[in-house]
Amino acid sequence: MKIEFYVLASAAPAERERVACQLAMKAWRAGLPVFLRANDAAQCQTLDELLWRFRPETFIPHSLFSENPQAPVVIGLNEAPAQSNGVLLNLDSSLSPHLEQFQRVIEIVNQQPELLAASRENFRSYRQRGYDPRRVEL
Template sequence: MPRIEFYVLSSARPAERLRAACQLAGKAWRAGLPVFLRAADQAQCEELDSLLWHYKSESFVPHSLLQDDPRAPVVIGLNEQPQTQQGVLINLSPTLSPFVDHFSRVIEIVNQEPDLLTACRENFRSYRQRGYDPKRVEL
């Protein structure tokens, strides 16, 4: 059963949420774990792809869009089934992934945007109803 964590940001800015996702993806990759960044839509996939190239000038996080390389260390996708299992899912979509059980850890990144807060609270309840024990982490 995966460990579920909700990382809570104090900001309401969407850019801060994407930056946190990139930082967490880099940290997980450096720890030797495969990462699946689940975006809300194709535009966000492309934004994450670009941000991973530029967000930290002194390091590089090897990544790819799912359609380009589904076995990259950090994969960016939508609702597709990941090629690797037991890694980290960073969920930026407002809904739960249908493949939660393929991962050893699931991270939901919450900011203070009202619509996102509502969706994340619903996700927290859904995880509990499914028998998971989600935790809250303040960033």
């Protein structure tokens, strides 16, 4: 499994969500199932709305997990993905309980101090589990 931490220069939560939408579009266009893991129900709704309008000229087929877990891009929380071997875009501060079901995990990190601390802990946790996470500066 490939694990990457995409590190943003900004501290704005909206920037993390925008990058998550860009990455979801890229992975979907590459033919991969996408699970966009939010940190709460409110962020699920925000991501759902953002995917509709962030690129007006492009339709990204997506759905909340509760409405259609088989959608090409699924927005959820801690549910097990309906499709395996996809991409997990993690906006939660904890590790997914379903890591083994993904071929690629992208943690999207910004400069909020509490998120940086949680991300460092996640990086260590991945290493302790035998993975080799990589850092990508955006």
